[in-house]
Amino acid sequence: MPRPTARVLTLLELLQSGGTRTAAELADRLGVEERTVRRYVDRLIDLDVPVESVRGRYGGYRLAPGHRLPPLMLGDDEALAVLLGLAAGRRAGLTTAQRTASETASAKIRRVLPKHTARRLDALLEALAFTERPDEPDRPDAGVLLTVADAARHRRPLLVHYTDRDGRHSERTLHAYGIVSHSGRWYATGHDPRIGEDRTLRLDRITAARTLPGSFEAPADPDPAQRLLSGFATAEYRHEVTLRIHGTAEQIRAHLPAAVATLTDHEPATAQDPAAERWQRVDIRAQRLDWLPPTLASLDRPFVIERPDELRDLVIAFADRLASHARRT
Template sequence: MSRPVGRVLTLLELLQSGGTRTVAELADRLGVDGRTVRRYVDQLIDLDVPVESVRGRYGGYRLAPGTALPPLMFSDDEALAVLLGLVAGRRAGLTPDGTAGETAAAKIRRVLPVRIARRLDVVLDSLAFTDEPGAFPAPDAEVLLALADAVRHRRAVALRYTDRKGQRGDRTLHPYGIVAHAGRWYVTGKDPEIDEYRTFRLDRITSARPLAGGSYEVPDGFDAADRVLTGFATAAYRYEVTLRIQGTVEQVRARLPASVARLEECAPGDDEGDRGGEGDEGDEGEGRGGRESWLRAELRAQSLDWLPPVLASLDRPFVIEGPEELRGLVAEFAERLASFARSA
């Protein structure tokens, strides 16, 4: 593609983005002078692209409202970005419909010039993924769109939902936000009937119907992603574990992320006062990641076997407040490590 033709297409893309563009702005973006911009505009008009001239101090050029624009045209980088996004989204479970992602990618590849298509094939053939496509069930596209509309316009929705035990039921929700996490989609908000926060997996929702009535308010500072992660950390499991760990928030979070444990700054115990300074009264550890202090970690687990090696990898002083069974497992793990060292 010759440089003048490429600049004309770039001019069209700039005008397609909406609004009025001044001659000076277009000349700067295209790297040409004002006279050349006017010549490029004339070429677009000759191709029946309805470019309008706007007079006045803030005048320039724009496309006529309601214009049926020519087909999309992608540069090499744009085509690569779109295709990689579709492939990665399908692999990560972030596209509501795997078939739609595949057909969209196929349509884009079908209209690409051979040279670009071959280069993209080389990239895609060189990629390796650590998980299989479709590892998680994808949400229904209509459900996702209905919930997104409800979040934006603060409308209550009636959900038809299947829980982890396979039991179906109806729920009413004031949706506050939609979260994509670890290959799954979630909607979180408040159930107005019981006045409690609830989080639902989108792939378990079979229908989402907006309800008539007034809107609702989202609490100030509400963080949908934080609510979902906190829900994981506080879900009902077999064991409730409480630890006191000396270190910074960053050190602890490296092994116990927010989806696993809740953290708060705490005072050292009677036997720990000489090992670390007490934090300012009332301060929370989450906001003081750069200073070392004693932190209380609370988490729930179905099994305790994974915790001893995690605590060892922290390489920080810690105290197990409960359960008692975890103390025994940590002692056994420490003895195994010591025996391995002695045998070496």
């Protein structure tokens, strides 16, 4: 590559690192005079790279937002970080309905990687394994995702077209607090002013969203992730379970997380040791009960089943099976 061209690309890389760079700083980094820096800047502008001149004592050059993304200059480590992030994002469901966007981005970066770096990346991806393999994630529309995010950030109401689990279509107003990615799905948490209640909507079920005039006041601590988990734990299900478990919150939460159960003190904590084991009330709503006996067994803490009786029968039957297996020789 001719040396002036290499310096122009180095200048672009320096500007892409962010902030305003003085002509003197750029000249020192490139090993040229300041007038040569100005010539290189003109060359970038001729290539439609949006370089701005900043006047004043702390003036210099910086990249301005443009309609076209300027060519990115990535080092080997940066390219590997981006490719691994794209691979992990696809694996975790952190992608939109435009699935090909992440795939084409990966392909573009891979094409310009040095051969030895590409080989190392291929070796890493072949050796990489995950402990869980989730179902195919539900991907929201990219336009919907960005519209909801912008409305949540600026506290603007949204009009959304939504399809529920039974296939019913509706038009709703949502005061979105934020967006949460959970178990391969995207959710918007917020308030529905029509019914006066908080709602959690799956983004892949929103077919259209647009911002409405006006604004809204969010709660002091909206915490979208916590609201999502609390909503899961309190949603209507077939069975309502109430337990008393003797242990610490950490011991119980290790097997019954916030998305599954709500936890309240059944007896007050002592001032001497507020984290000590004590009886705590656990409320669970579930479609099925068969997973609870082995979960309670793995918890290995004293517990009392307050309701339903069906769970008590399942626990006794599970204990009998364990005892029967243990007696076998």
